[in-house]
Amino acid sequence: MSIASRTIATCALFLLTAALAWSQSSVSTAPEPGTDTGTVPAAPANPADKEPAYYLELGGSYSILDRGAPAWKEFSLRFGYTGKKRFTPFVTISTQNRGAGSQQNYGAYSYLTLNKRLIAIVGASGAPGQNPILYPKLRTGGTLLMGIIPKVPGLFLSTGYSDLRFPGGSGGGIGSLGAIYYGKVVLSASVNFNHSWPGGFNSQSAQAGFQYGHQGKYYIGAGVGGGDAAYALIGLVPLNVKFNSLSANVFYQKWLTRRFGLICRYDYLNEVAFFQKHGVYLGAFFGF
Numbered sequence: 001m002s003i004a005s006r007t008i009a010t011c012a013l014f015l016l017t018a019a020l021a022w023s024q025s026s027v028s029t030a031p032e033p034g035t036d037t038g039t040v041p042a043a044p045a046n047p048a049d050k051e052p053a054y055y056l057e058l059g060g061s062y063s064i065l066d067r068g069a070p071a072w073k074e075f076s077l078r079f080g081y082t083g084k085k086r087f088t089p090f091v092t093i094s095t096q097n098r099g100a101g102s103q104q105n106y107g108a109y110s111y112l113t114l115n116k117r118l119i120a121i122v123g124a125s126g127a128p129g130q131n132p133i134l135y136p137k138l139r140t141g142g143t144l145l146m147g148i149i150p151k152v153p154g155l156f157l158s159t160g161y162s163d164l165r166f167p168g169g170s171g172g173g174i175g176s177l178g179a180i181y182y183g184k185v186v187l188s189a190s191v192n193f194n195h196s197w198p199g200g201f202n203s204q205s206a207q208a209g210f211q212y213g214h215q216g217k218y219y220i221g222a223g224v225g226g227g228d229a230a231y232a233l234i235g236l237v238p239l240n241v242k243f244n245s246l247s248a249n250v251f252y253q254k255w256l257t258r259r260f261g262l263i264c265r266y267d268y269l270n271e272v273a274f275f276q277k278h279g280v281y282l283g284a285f286f287g288f
Contacts, residue, residue, distance in 0.1 A: 052259055052287025053083030055090075059263065059283025066276045070099025076283075086113045092125070096134045103127055105135040117147025119156075136164040136171075145180070154182035158190060172196035186211040186221075194229065203228045205245070219253040244272040259287040 056079050063072040073096070080090035088111040095104045109123025122142040127135035141162030148157045158178045165171040178190025189208040195201070205227020213219035225247040251265035263283040270276045 051082075053081065054288050055080045055082050055285065056288070057263070057283055057285040059281055061267075061279050061281040063267070063277050063279030069275055072099075072277070072279070073097045082287075087111075088113075094135075098132065098134060101132045103129055103132060103134040107139075116153070117150075117156075119145040121145075121160075130167045133167060137167050138165040139163070141174075143176070152181075156180050156182075158188075170196070170198060184212070192227065194227075196229075205229075207247075209249075213253070216255055216258065218255065220251070222248070222250045224248045246270040246272065253285075261285050 056077075058077055060075045061073070065071070074094060076092065076094040078090060078092050080088060082088055090109055092107040092109075093104070095102055105125055105127040107123060107125025109121065112120040112122065114120065120142060121144075124138070124140045125136070126138050127133075130137075139162060141160060143158055143160030145156040145158050147153065147155065149155050156179065158176070158180060160176045162174045163171070164173070173195045175193045175195075176190050177193075178188065180186065180188040187208075187210050190206065192205045192207075194203045194205065196203075205225060207223060207225030209221060209223030211219055211221035213221075226245065228244050247270070248268045249265060251263065253261060253263045255261040261284070263281070263285060265281040267279040267281070268277070269279075
């Protein structure tokens with residue numbers, strides 16, 4: 001598997017999850033399967049030994065909150081075509097419940113490998129319904145990974161932007177800038193610049209993480225993040241809201257066979273002065 005194809009999965013894991021958490025939306029953060037088998041065999045390979053061309057992941061999460069708040073429950077499905085090196089599309093479906101009702105979210109995204117040192121990730125998602133509001137009504141965005149030092153092929157600069165729209169005219173934008181290094185251990189770090197409306201509030205957040213393992217065997221990783229958020233609540237009396245946030249996650253992904261495996265992830269979120277959340281995600285993935 002090439003550095004470029006493996007890097008896109010790790011970038012999605014660490015550079016995009018903080019932006020999703022800031023918007024209170026949800027997404028699976030397990031690494032996607034690679035799209036390149038590596039070296040070319042000296043003789044024609046047995047068809048049964050070919051890399052799977054399709055990827056399916058089914059999972060669910062359960063989160064408990066303090067201060068007597070109801071538990072958060074979410075179920076998700078992710079399906080993608082991984083048979084091409086340059087174009088890797090995925091579709092996602094998720095449903096979430098926080099005690100006052102459920103909402104569904106539908107999305108699609110793709111990795112675009114333009115060359116070995118230029119990779120793009122583009123996507124969009126939408127959530128119908130307005131009661132309750134657990135996901136953005138519409139979210140669009142993209143990330144660009146650029147190899148910046150030819151003599152260091154594993155080093156990429158990342159930059160991206162996401163636009164979020166909620167019912168009632170509120171929304172926000174998230175710009176990100178970071179770097180990722182792919183070696184024996186994958187290291188990444190990024191900074192987000194958040195803007196919300198109405199009110200025109202600006203805030204910042206940052207995150208860093210690592211990932212270790214090998215495609216087809218296992219991955220283990222962890223990440224931390226922190227920052228602040230600011231927005232305005234519109235009602236009978238406008239209310240400006242500002243708070244700090246701290247987060248951490250640990251995950252383990254294990255292939256039990258060539259085409260089947262399990263994912264486990266623990267998430268911690270502390271919205272300072274509001275609530276703390278402990279969550280566990282369990283999922284199964286299939287290649288075929």
